[in-house]
Amino acid sequence: MKIKSQKDFFSGLMFTVVGVAFAWGASTYNIGTGARMGPGYFPLMLGILLALLGGLIMFKALVVETEDGDKIGKLAWKPLFFIIGSNILFGVMLGGLPSIGLPPMGIVVAIYVLTIVASLAGNTFKLKEVLILATILAALSYGAFVKLLNLQFPVWPAFITG
């Protein structure tokens, strides 16, 4: 058996796995009957349906010829790592991380961290340019979100504001 469409095969596999997981999860809740549907009824139905659809997609991927094998191709690890990383660090800066004793740093610091880390995902990285961009974004966000829209953010690090 050869996989004829990599993309389809693995997306089918994903659907099946997720479908089975949801159906299995649903079976731990009360299923009930049609007239009195329990919390597990609808998800169980959908989970089974999703698993079947996934199976069908995998079957097609093994049978139907494609021109180039529909390769998934290389994963872009660098942008994936830095974009998601910058987002997570942004959250850490805003909320702090009590387990390592990091206090909430506030939105201004968070914006600088996010801009710098996210910029590392690109092909060119010029620190000066990135710092200017971060400053502009910080000023804009402060003006728009904190002052104008009155959204509640910790603005400065907790150890300064107390």
Added chain:
Amino acid sequence: MELFDNLALGFGVAFTFQNLLYAFIGVLLGTLIGVLPGVGPIATIAMLLPATYALPPVAALIMLAGIYYGAQYGGSTTAILVNLPGESSSVVTVIDGYQMARQGRAGPALAAAGLGSFFAGCVGTLILAAFAGPLTEVAFKFGPAEYFSLMVLGLIGAVVLASGSLLKAVAMIVLGLLLGLVGTDVNSGVARYSFDIPELTDGIGFIVIAMGVFGYGEIIHNLAQPEEQREVFTGQVKHLYPSKEDFKFMIPAVLRGTTLGAALGILPGGGALLSAFAAYTIEKKTKLKPGEVPFGKGNIRGVAAPESANNAGSQTSFIPLLTLGIPPNAVMALMVGAMTIHNIQPGPQVMTSNPELFWGLIASMWIGNLMLIVLNLPLIGIWIKLLTVPYRWLFPSIVLFCAIGVYSTNNNTWDIWMVALFGVIGYGFIKLGVEPAPLLLGFILGPMMEENLRRALLLSRGDWSVLVTRPLSAGLLAAALLLLIIVLLPAVKSKREEAFVED
């Protein structure tokens, strides 16, 4: 006439200084962000949604509608000037629009898109105002079985539009429905799939999914592409207005596009994308007049028709949302989310319980369209400048606005972790070649479908045949089945794949 009374009420609401201002800000921001390549209306609305939290509900919805139109129009500007569709519904505009720009006729192309959209917007608004009343009456006749069947029809309709494999799109809908069920079950109070995490008992936020999948996923994918030199036609946008000759070709195309778009927009699953594709196909089928440029070489009809169609379609796609409370596409799904945040349950009761909101929104749609044209024709030069902003400045800003937006929905870092997770998932979707839009639609409809199915089966004592014995419900299901059969017909199937080749 009741219609005029209602419209007068609406214009009374929309013409207050405050609401005009919000409509203007919405259109401006929407265009500003919609012009950016690779940022479509879904990402734009998701990104700007938090900016409306602090506003009163009417103003917030007016602004969101403005953002939607702005983003839609901004997308066509990018399509014409840089050969990059800013969003999926301007994919066909690229074909002839970019060719016109290359011949130095970017001005007429942009003007055709703008004027066509404005005309279509006016007609769309009138249709919306005229049909909203009667359709709402119908909506009150709907029982749970009808609602369930209507949602099935809507979801099937959305699938027909997804590019690529039909099976994968259906699977994405089901996945979306399942994700929508995460959280506390309203009936039994059981927290489903929450893994004892308190934040998950409230369910997954739709903004988290929208931003993660559409925002982060796209950015990561874009960054993985090799950098390409963008051609921009700054120096050549000189003659803004189309010639007499252009108008002669344009007007019938605009009329055809508007009619088609308005009709298709009402259908569940219809809306901007389908309308644009259908309008372009029809224009291509009509005979070329002597002296006309062939399609694909810069024919003005190839810009005017799809652009008017997508605007008419996006206008009338508010009808199912406002009258039935059912979002016909992913953008409208976002609007449902926005309305819920402002404590408005979309559905037939909105018109009676909140007439100012209902008619104010409709009137402001027309005003939004007017502002679009006032704003865009003189400002084309500025939008072109914006296109020269390098991507390396753009993507950190988008990431930031997504992160801030997500955090401010609940003022909780939990949502930031979730958006990171969905960013990874979104990138995975792109890599696996599955389109995420059906997922979002399913996600919004999941709880509604379960609730209506539950009620329908409760009333019928567990008898599933209730879905086909009630005539309205049976008709809706039959329509869904018909749609599926049509798409699966070999002739249509190959045409559909052809139409999506440009994607």
